[in-house]
Amino acid sequence: QVQLVQSGAEVRKPGASVKVSCKASGFTLSNEYIHWVRQAPGQGLEWMGVVNPNGGSTGFAQKSQGRVTVTRDTSTSAVYMELTSLTSEDTALYYCATSFLSQDGFNIWGQGTMVTVSS
C-alpha cells in the first residue's frame, strides 16, 4: 500500500523548535517532491514548502520563509520539516504530501502530526 507515515505528536514551548519526519511505504521517497501543508485547529489548509527529489532545492511560502527547513536523509529514507522560533500560532496539524505518479494534485498524504505550542 502506497502511503506516507509521519512521526508522532509533539508539544513545545514558545521559542523552541520542532522536527517532524515523513517516510514512504510502498514507494521510493527519494524520487518524489515532498510538500508540507499545515492546518491550524478549525482553519484551512496552508502550504508551507517543498523539497525536490534530490534534496538540493527547496521552496517555501513567504510566511514560512526563514523559520522552516526541509531536508532529506537518504540513510533513513525520510524527509524532515523543522520549524523554529515557535509561537502559539504554529499550533497545527502538519501534513506531508506528494503527487505520486500524477501530473497534478497531492494524491498521497501523511496521517498528520499534531504540533502544540504552549507555555
Place this chain on the structure above:
Amino acid sequence: QSALTQPASVSGSPGQSITISCTATRSDILYYNYVSWYQQHPGKAPKLMIYAVSNRPSGVSNRFSGSKSGNTASLTISGLQAEDEADYYCSSHTASSTFFGTGTKVTVL
C-alpha cells in the same frame, strides 16, 4: 488575503447538484491548468478529488467534476449524497508556490 477565494458554505438537498467556485486574486494563479480539489472529512487528511482542472483520480465518483474559466475554477457535485458533506479546498500552483483556497463547507440538507 488568500490567493484563492471560495464561498464559506454551500448546501443542497440529496440528489441536487451544487457548484463551488474558486477565484484567484492574482493573475498568475490559475493561469495554467494546475487546479486540484480536495475533500476533507472531520479528523481526516484531505483527499484528492480532481486534478489538472477536470481529471478524476481512480476511485473518485464521476459525480464530481471540475472546470475552469478565466480566473475562476469550479467543482460541481451532482446527485448530492450524505457522504459528500465535508470541507472542500481548491488548490493551484505557480513555478514557486502552491496555494490553497479558503475552503468551503458543504452541507447536505
